[in-house]
Amino acid sequence: MDIIFIVATLLKIVFVLGILFTFSPVMVWAERRQSAMIQDRVGPVRAGINIFGHEIRLLGLLHPLADTIKMIWKEDFVPPRADKVLHAAAPIIALTPALATIAVVPFGDMLYLDHLLEILPRTGLLSGEHIRLQVANLNIGILYIFAIAGTGIVGAAIAGYSSDNKFALLGGIRAAGQMVSYEVTLGLSLVGCFMVYNTLLIENMVQWQHDHVWGIFVQPLSFILFLAASIAETKRVPFDAPEGESEIVAGYFLEYSGMKFGMFFMGEFMEVVTGSALIVSLFFGGYHVPFLERNGFDFGQVQVLMPHIAVIGLQTLSFLIKITLMMWFQLMIRWTLPRFRYDQIMNLCWKVILPLSLANILVTGVVILWLQG
Amino acid sequence: MATKLIAKPRHTLGEEAFVPAITKGLGLTISRFVKNTFTPRDHGEIATVDYPEVRRTYPERFRGVHRLTHREDGSPRCVACLCCSTACPAQCIHIEPAEYSADSPQAGYERYPKVFVIDELRCIFCGYCVEACPCDAIRMDTGVHMPASTQREHFMYGKETLMSLPGQKGTFVTANPRHEPGEAGHPGIDREHGH
Numbered sequence: 001m002d003i004i005f006i007v008a009t010l011l012k013i014v015f016v017l018g019i020l021f022t023f024s025p026v027m028v029w030a031e032r033r034q035s036a037m038i039q040d041r042v043g044p045v046r047a048g049i050n051i052f053g054h055e056i057r058l059l060g061l062l063h064p065l066a067d068t069i070k071m072i073w074k075e076d077f078v079p080p081r082a083d084k085v086l087h088a089a090a091p092i093i094a095l096t097p098a099l100a101t102i103a104v105v106p107f108g109d110m111l112y113l114d115h116l117l118e119i120l121p122r123t124g125l126l127s128g129e130h131i132r133l134q135v136a137n138l139n140i141g142i143l144y145i146f147a148i149a150g151t152g153i154v155g156a157a158i159a160g161y162s163s164d165n166k167f168a169l170l171g172g173i174r175a176a177g178q179m180v181s182y183e184v185t186l187g188l189s190l191v192g193c194f195m196v197y198n199t200l201l202i203e204n205m206v207q208w209q210h211d212h213v214w215g216i217f218v219q220p221l222s223f224i225l226f227l228a229a230s231i232a233e234t235k236r237v238p239f240d241a242p243e244g245e246s247e248i249v250a251g252y253f254l255e256y257s258g259m260k261f262g263m264f265f266m267g268e269f270m271e272v273v274t275g276s277a278l279i280v281s282l283f284f285g286g287y288h289v290p291f292l293e294r295n296g297f298d299f300g301q302v303q304v305l306m307p308h309i310a311v312i313g314l315q316t317l318s319f320l321i322k323i324t325l326m327m328w329f330q331l332m333i334r335w336t337l338p339r340f341r342y343d344q345i346m347n348l349c350w351k352v353i354l355p356l357s358l359a360n361i362l363v364t365g366v367v368i369l370w371l372q373g
Numbered sequence: 374m375a376t377k378l379i380a381k382p383r384h385t386l387g388e389e390a391f392v393p394a395i396t397k398g399l400g401l402t403i404s405r406f407v408k409n410t411f412t413p414r415d416h417g418e419i420a421t422v423d424y425p426e427v428r429r430t431y432p433e434r435f436r437g438v439h440r441l442t443h444r445e446d447g448s449p450r451c452v453a454c455l456c457c458s459t460a461c462p463a464q465c466i467h468i469e470p471a472e473y474s475a476d477s478p479q480a481g482y483e484r485y486p487k488v489f490v491i492d493e494l495r496c497i498f499c500g501y502c503v504e505a506c507p508c509d510a511i512r513m514d515t516g517v518h519m520p521a522s523t524q525r526e527h528f529m530y531g532k533e534t535l536m537s538l539p540g541q542k543g544t545f546v547t548a549n550p551r552h553e554p555g556e557a558g559h560p561g562i563d564r565e566h567g568h
Contacts, residue, residue: 037409038402042421224392332406336398 004113008131016102016135019320024269025064027327031269033060034328035335067262074258079164082255086162091256091263094155097148098270104144105277106203108133108287108315109294116309120294133287133312134203141200145278146187149233152271153179156235156242159264160252171251174342175235175242181349182232182239188357189225192364193282202278206286215283221360223283225353230279231330232345234271238337241345276326280319284326287319433541436498436513439491439530440538443545449536450510450551452483457502457511465495466502478553489532493519509549516541 029044036043045060056062078087112120114128138144153176160172196218197205209215216223232239243251253264280286291297292314296306306314340348387393409417422429431437442450453470471487473480502511515538522528539545 034406037406040405040409040419042419042423332399332402333395336402337395 004129004131009135012131012133012135016107017099019107019323020099020102020270020273023273023323023327024266025068026061027269027272027331028064028067028265029061030327031331031334032063034331038332038335071259071262076258076260077255079255082164083162086158087255088260090155090159090162091253091260091267092155093158094152095263095267095270097152097155098267098274100148101145101271101274102277103135104138104141104202105274105281106132106134106206106286107319108312111312112308117307119296119305120308120311122293122295132203133316137201137203139201141202141204142190142194143200146183149186150183152233153183155267156252159256163252163255165255167248167250168252168254170248171242171244171254174244174248175252178235178239178242178342178345178349179233181346182229182353185225185349185353185357186229186233188354188361189222189229190282191357192219192222192360195361195364195368202281202286206281206288209285210288214285219283219360219364221356223279225357225360226282227279228348228353230275231333232349234268234275236268236272236330237334238340239345240339241342244339272327272330273323276323276330277319280322280326284322286322287315289314289318292318431516431541433514435516436500436503437515437517437541438493438519438538439496439502439511439513439535440515440540440545441489441532441535442510442512442540442547443536444551445546447545449486449489449532450508450547451486451489451506452508452510453486453489454484454507456505456507460501460505462499462501463495463497465492466490467492486532489535491530491535492528493530494525494528508551509547512540512547514540 033043033045035041043060044063045057047060047062047066048055048057049062050056078084111131111133112126112128113131115126120126136144156175156179157172160168160170160175163169193205193215194200197208197215199205199208205215212218235242241247243253248254253261256264291299292311294308294311296311297304409419412418444450451468453468455468455470458464458466458468467488467490468486469488470484472484479485498513500513503513517538519528536545540547
């Protein structure tokens with residue numbers, strides 16, 4: 001374990017957390033502005049900073065900042081008969097999986113420190129220091145994500161249980177039931193992908209898509225099922241029965257105020273960011289840019305050679321743009337659909353998505369065997 | 374007792390499969406989103422008005438704060454007949470009439486309001502005073518609603534305040550002509566030629 005590895009890992013962690021902590025406030029803004037645009041309104045545009053007599057509003061981007069300042073200064077109310085320790089721990093438990101999941105998502109190709117300004121050959125390993133642009137390179141790959149995402153249930157359930165409030169308890173139970181159910185389909189819907197990519201490592205899946213074709217074209221059904229399951233895992237509309245305002249006020253985080261509520265709120269948006277990053281990596285080629293090889297663009301006849309550092313920069317940029325588009329799409333879905341009833345959520349999970357993912361596995365297996373002859 | 378059984382509505386396969394229906398819904402929301410995001414504000418379909426900076430003009434018949442209309446010479450058209458204060462259901466108009474000086478052509482024929490106060494807090498903005506006025510002297514066409522204040526005195530609108538408010542079109546007079554004594558169209562009634 002040398003010094004370059006440690007420094008590089010720290011920088012990667014800072015970068016990835018930077019993505020999460022900048023994207024999630026922007027998501028708060030985007031959710032409000034985007035819904036306004038869909039519904040012929042203007043949305044929040046008024047929060048401004050007065051600099052030398054000029055009011056700077058930045059299209060309302062300062063609203064999340066104002067919200068945060070408000071939430072920090074709000075009273076931190078704990079119900080008198082709540083379980084104080086669990087009540088304080090639940091937001092942290094809920095936030096941790098959202099932060100931890102993104103560790104295995106790669107945001108760029110292998111970075112060769114000694115050849116930054118050179119034009120690399122298309123394939124093959126090179127000498128010298130190399131850094132994988134991914135916080136943790138785990139050999140269990142995507143199973144890590146399922147394991148971490150599984151602990152997301154705990155935060156919501158504990159929050160509901162410890163609040164000493166019947167609505168919160170109902171919300172916690174609903175969250176637990178829904179997330180345990182969709183955990184199953186979340187994993188099974190991806191098995192078809194594993195079979196096609198022939199790997200469990202996300203970086204290898206991205207590489208496969210770079211070598212062949214984007215995953216959405218080989219596993220479209222898997223994409224739809226996984227998208228539905230991941231929205232259900234983030235507990236957002238149309239799967240937001242755990243926090244259904246019209247039935248149980250605010251569900252499991254009903255008794256939270258101030259920044260503890262803010263952590264649940266932020267955690268939800270971070271889950272959307274990580275979910276988008278995962279979907280992009282699994283189905284939309286991850287950091288892969290169309291026609292971009294390791295030595296530059298290749299359009300068949302025309303070739304544009306580029307130094308290694310520019311290629312890596314383009315890849316990371318394309319990854320961020322893809323995430324942004326995916327989050328935009330998830331917000332679009334959130335503002336298009338009404339909420340499912342709880343029994344509909346369960347029916348959809350066990351009677352539709354689960355059989356379909358099993359059928360997808362079967363068909364994928366048959367096709368793979370048939371192609372192999 | 375016969376019970377009428379109503380068949381449970383069946384969904385088509387397309388609706389059950391969600392994806393076509395969701396695609397249709399997404400088509401609607403995305404088209405609205407694109408339209409509203411990429412059209413300039415004043416050409417788009419967003420109805421929101423940036424209120425303090427931009428104000429929607431009230432319709433012509435909106436009953437706003439009262440004003441006392443002017444004659445050509447800038448004096449009030451009001452002849453202090455007390456019709457408005459009599460008609461007022463909220464009893465918010467207080468008028469103290471006074472006679473013109475003896476050398477004025479109006480002397481003995483009409484009066485003027487020495488004091489004209491409307492308590493805008495008591496006013497219910499019914500418009501009866503405007504209906505009752507025989508001279509078109511009081512109007513509610515200023516197009517402004519009552520500005521807020523923390524002090525009761527600020528809502529006692531005196532003669533000067535009421536005369537300083539223009540109509541929504543910016544004029545202090547009205548379109549109805551007023552015929553002074555001696556002019557054509559004047560009924561010719563004064564102290565000498567009474568009923």
